[in-house]
């Protein structure tokens with residue numbers, strides 16, 4: 211049963227199966243580390259695209275309780291598998307309350323945020339929300355730039371958004387998936403050459 215009425219214009223807590231997203235559902239719904247899931251399929255790398263103070267999108271500011279025009283710590287990365295970009299990730303950390311996350315994020319470099327979020331027991335992940343991003347959303351353009359280096363330009367991209375709490379602090383993590391992620395095989399790792 212597919213629901214074609216899925217609204218594209220907002221984050222939804224339920225992912226309604228449609229012909230357009232059915233292949234992405236295992237990736238969108240997996241609550242384990244996305245980094246680990248990609249690592250199981252090939253050579254993993256993080257390419258840091260942006261890291262520093264910036265303005266969250268309107269919906270991020272609303273979700274994090276940040277006032278209009280208030281800066282936050284923004285981290286944007288591309289996740290690669292065997293040198294292919296498969297995910298664009300955008301993370302927002304409010305500047306207040308201050309705590310260890312400001313220092314930990316600043317020191318991450320090209321290590322995966324997931325290595326922190328899923329290793330430290332203090333992080334609690336809330337419900338994952340889903341959205342089909344299009345040019346109505348401010349993250350669509352940077353995601354397209356990061357994901358579509360081959361010049362193709364899909365009119366929408368599937369994304370999910372997770373809220374991780376750590377004590378009084380929290381981060382909002384948006385992950386946007388390139389269609390090429392569907393080509394990663396479970397075995398991923400190149401099979402050893404057959405014995406001659």
Ligand SMILES: C=C(O[C@@H]1C=C(C(=O)O)C=C[C@H]1O)C(=O)O
Nearest residue numbers: 243244245287299321322323324
């Ligand atoms: C949250 C995770 O970390 C991944 C890595 C990120 C980074 O390094 O900035 C951001 C989001 C995720 O795609 C994960 O691996 O599940």
